[in-house]
Amino acid sequence: MDTATKKAGRRPGQNKTKAKIIVAAEALFTKEGFDHTTIRSIAKHAEVDPALVMHYFGSKQELFIEAMAPSQQMPRKIAQELTRGDPETMGFRLATLFVCMLEARSTGHVVVNVLKAAVRIPGAAALLKTILVRPILKAFKESTFDHAELRATLAQSQLVGIVLTRYIIKIEPLASLPSNELIECIAPTLQRYLTGNLNGNRKEIL
Amino acid sequence: MDTATKKAGRRPGQNKTKAKIIVAAEALFTKEGFDHTTIRSIAKHAEVDPALVMHYFGSKQELFIEAMAPSQQMPRKIAQELTRGDPETMGFRLATLFVCMLEARSTGHVVVNVLKAAVRIPGAAALLKTILVRPILKAFKESTFDHAELRATLAQSQLVGIVLTRYIIKIEPLASLPSNELIECIAPTLQRYLTGNLNGNRKEIL
DNA sequence: TAATATATTCAACGACGTTGAATTATCGAG
DNA sequence: CTCGATAATTCAACGTCGTTGAATATATTA
Known part of the structure; x- marks a missing residue:
């Protein structure tokens, strides 16, 4: 009685308007961030009623997550680039x-903007994990290092710290430091988190 | 004509109510954070009208900054503890x-909560600098290391990264890692940022 | 007392996210 | 084709928020 008994009623369309809403949402969220982007402005850009946005996505938070979801394709490249190559230069490459x-x-x-939202919206935090933690972890599962998850999250902590201080809060002189010098500064940290020994000076414990 | 000509009018009181507002604001902001704390709830706790809060503090953001300002006394201890002691163990102590x-x-x-707010409120970002960057920088000015500001902000980036991943977004297994093990993990990073050479493998350039 | 400055309150504005009912369009079944 | 069910879309409104401006009360000095 699943495919046999066909119910009456209008079938769900291809939802061209739903796509329009997502496009508008992605553009506005990316440019203005979560706070300064309003459901009403998204609706206006998509030329629909604000209530329609709610009908399709349930809430502003869910729409944000769906609109930023395509960014999940970014980590693929990262994981690929990380996997191939000398493990000893992994930190620099990352x-x-x-x-x-x-x-x-x-x-x-x-x-x-995902990071900004992650401090308030659990779904955005999960999205951030998908974008940043997963690829590192994935590149790890193939090699044979102990405490893979811990190593990945430690590297993550340094990376989000850079996002926060350099690109959001913009603390000088880190904010104006040339990219290549920044890379030189943090690469050894990442390298140690990824493949080094994690416990301070004492060797081979933990 | 400054102290001589006394203008008429009611003199500013000791503002016992203003203090009550700050107390209520500090408690609520600390417990509920910036977003979930409302001007109206602060006014209710302080037993005043919401408009009075605006009259004294101008805006919710300014009130937040004033209410969180006492935390500026925290860095003093940090700076003191950092200054005395072997520079080679500075990272571990920090x-x-x-x-x-x-x-x-x-x-x-x-x-x-200050960090959460710092991603949206410039004043909160400035407050965060005061709490975290200044004491490290201050402890530095006395010693003779090059690029003091850059070193301080690099250490800062790792520290706020820990706050974000461990205490806000709560990414495992970093979130559940025992404190002492976490310290062991990040101490070498901080040590290198503070007193080590900053450019990756190449020695003595930059 | 009169004038002035502060302390406090009240009512309202405009924007926001969200909701529920109403309307319109599209489909399958008889 | 007609009918009824379901989807698509709209409309008006609610409740809350930060904020504002006028109004009232209170204290202080000339």
């Missing part, structure tokens, strides 16, 4: 990829 | 102080 991603207008704004 | 500060209920909540 630092380079990450900084380049942030310097690029589009991807940079997405990461910044 | 990590220990910082983690302890965050594990303590009161101070931890303050730092977390």
Whole structure:
């Protein structure tokens, strides 16, 4: 009685308007951030009623998550670039990829706004994990290092710290430091988190 | 004509009510954060009219900054503890102080909520600098290391990254890692930022 | 007392996210 | 084709928020 008994009623369309809403939402969220983007402005850009946005997405937060979801494709490249290559240069490569991603207008704004939202919206926090933690972790599962998850999250902590201080709060002189010098500064930290020994001076414990 | 010509009119009182508002604001902001704390709830706790809060503080953001301002006294201890002691153990001491500060209920909540607000409110970002960057920088000015500001902000970036991933977004396993192990993990990073050479493998350039 | 400055209150504005009912359009079943 | 069910879309409104401006009360000095 699943496919046999066909109910009457209008079938769900291809939802061209739903796509229009997502496009408008992605553009506005990326440019203005979560707070300064309003459901009403999204509706206006998509030429629909604000209530229609709610009908399709339930809430502003869910719309934000759906609109920023395409950014989940970014980590694929990161994971690929990380996997191939000498494990001893992994930190440098990760630092380079990450900084380049942030310097690029589009991807940079997405990461910044997802991070800004992550401090208040649990769904955005989950999205941030998907974008940043997963690729690092994925590149790890293949190699044989202990405490893979811990290493990945430690690297993550340094990376989000850079996003926060350099690209959001903009603390000098870190905010104006040339990209290549920044990479030089954080690469050894990432390298140690990824493949070094994690416990301070004492060797081989933990 | 400054002290001589006394103008008429009611003199500004000791503002017992203004103090009551600040007390209520500090309590609510610390417990509920910036977003979930409303001007109206602060006014209710202080038993005054919401408009009076605006009259004294101008805006919710300014009130937040004034209410969180006492936290500026925290860095003094940090700076003092950092200054005395072997520079070679500075990273470990900074990590220990910082983690302890965050594990303590009161101070931890303050730092977390100031950081949450800093991504949206410029004044809160400035307050965060005062709490975290200044003491490290101050402890530096006495010693003779190059690029003091850059070193301080690099350490800052790792510290706020820990706040974000461990205490706000709560990414595992970093969120559940015992304090002492966390300290062991980040201490070498801080140590290198503070007193090590900043450019990756190449020696003595930059 | 009269004038002036402060302390406090009241009512309202405009914007926001969200809701529920109403309307219109599209489909399958008889 | 007609009918009824379902989807698409709109409209008007609610409740809350930060904020404002006028109004009232109170204290102080000339």
